[in-house]
Amino acid sequence: MAGDGQTAVLDTAWAQIPHSPQATAGIGSFTRSRVERIISLVAGGLGSVIVGLQAFLTALGSTDERPGWHAGLMISVFGSLAVMILACVIGRGVRAAAGVFAFVYVLALVAWPIATAGVPPDALDEPWIWYLLNLATLAAVLAFPFPLQIVWTILAPVLFGLVRLVQVGFAQEYWVAVGLDVSFALILGGVILTLGWLFRSMAVNVDETRARAVASYAKAAAADAAEQERVAVAALMHDSVLAALIAAERAGTPRERTLAATMAREALTRLANTEQDAHEGTDEPWDAAAVAAAIAEAASELGVDVDVQRDIDPHGTPIPGRVARALALAATQAVANAVQHAGGAGLGVAVTAVGGRVRVEVHDAGEGFDLEAVPDDRLGIRASIVARVAAVGGKADLETGPHGTVVRLDWQEPPA
Structure with missing residues (x-):
């Protein structure tokens, strides 16, 4: 019974906090769930659409890959990216979709030297796969735990630099350009990683503070309920039990003693029913x-x-x-x-x-x-x-x- 009462107090306290139609989390993840939703909508949805569209338009005219590889790489990379964007928009399966895109992109980078073998690059310009580099970092932020996010933020740019140099045969005129591309990707990826960690940490702190406030409210409400219970019992003792004792003390005839015993029985019954709304009944x-x-x-x-x-x-x-x-x-x-x-x-x-x-x-x-x-x-x-x-x-x-x-x-x- 005490456990049920504490649960009821917590439910009452939690009801004082405004809820939106999307509120499905409990006290411990109220703000974190909304921060995750904002990140997935703004970065995983809107941001990925803009960057992905730029990469897609660049990829349409690409001549870097050998025949037969271009279409396969575009379908696998942009297909998994589209699934991730859709998941971010609808708010379902974000982690799974983002994780799939992060792995597919890395596999595409690994396959890039094979896909471009024997095809000389047209210019020093970046290939279309470079434009998606930081989207892989964003996907890792959405899908993976923090240590793996750090690994992905470093791995993807370094891997791109390596496969790009392999593609151009480690020609010296590409070293500076590739170094700048990798540096830019590392910096931007670090910013994405830091912002994700910062927003999530702030959300966790807010949730912990909220939970402590609700627990404090519950404790105060429980103390107040206990005090009201003591007052009610004291009033019951004074009005019923004490009256029955006085009647028993003053009883001088068999009828008076019978009435006093009846009063005492009813008083004890009411006292026994203090914690339950039960009555003596028929x-x-x-x-x-x-x-x-x-x-x-x-x-x-x-x-x-x-x-x-x-x-x-x-x-x-x-x-x-x-x-x-x-x-x-x-x-x-x-x-x-x-x-x-x-x-x-x-x-x-x-x-x-x-x-x-x-x-x-x-x-x-x-x-x-x-x-x-x-x-x-x-x-x-x-x-x-x-x-x-x-x-x-x-x-x-x-x-x-x-x-x-x-x-x-x-x-x-x-x-x-």
Whole structure:
């Protein structure tokens, strides 16, 4: 129950932060996801279209490659680039598409000396494949982790310089031009790499700050809720329990004592129901099988499947409705405690009904706890189990230790 309350507080806090229709990330990646989307749209979409179009127009008139290689290189390089641009625009599969283009481009560079073997270059101008050099760096920024981005930023320009020199037979008149091309590509690639790292780092810092703020809000809201709970319990104790005690003290006749006992029972029931919006309800009788079914259903709502063991006399005495509900609610609280504090280890429930006696036993294989160390404002055991069962004339016993915890709820039909 405490875990559910904390989750609800976090959800409330997160709801205070504005969301856009594209918001799908959680608290920890709210800004990072938007930065990634901006990078993919602006750089991977618009920027790649402009540079890619320039390279494509240059490639259409290229005579650097041997017959049969030109079309194959253009289809593989520009095809993978088009897929990357499409992925960046629609925001789906960006990493995969960018990674494919980065690898295809490097493979195209490796194949470039073979594709251009025996074909003398027309001039000192850069071939069309050079125009896509920094798009390979951008693809690495979109697809790879930071160390691999650094490798790609250096690898692609150096590899281009090498294959370009191989193409021209290491002619001296090309050394300066190729050196300038490689230097320019390294500088521009470093700028792209740095900007990507900078924006992502800023986004991560913003997300961490946001998460701390939400956690602080949740902590304050939880403290406020606990304080309100204490105030409500104090008011309940004053208005109901104290009134019942005063009535019991002043009772002088059998009727007055009966009325005082009724007041005390109702006060204990209200106290037991403080953490759940449950009421005493009618007294229509239940059978023990219905109690077992109610416990199993409640446990299922808590997210655990419990095989409730039944040892029930089919001809047993029916159980008053308020008693049955109290036993079921108390057993449900015991199950919730076992799930929360013992992780549901060894969780089991047994319902025994023979004659006019009903026993519900909930056990787990957790590490146990010190009942005296439980804060006074926690009502999970004292009110939701002990007081709830006592309010209907039953008894709750609890055994806990290193080997687990056992909660026994007993109710005996009063003699006629």
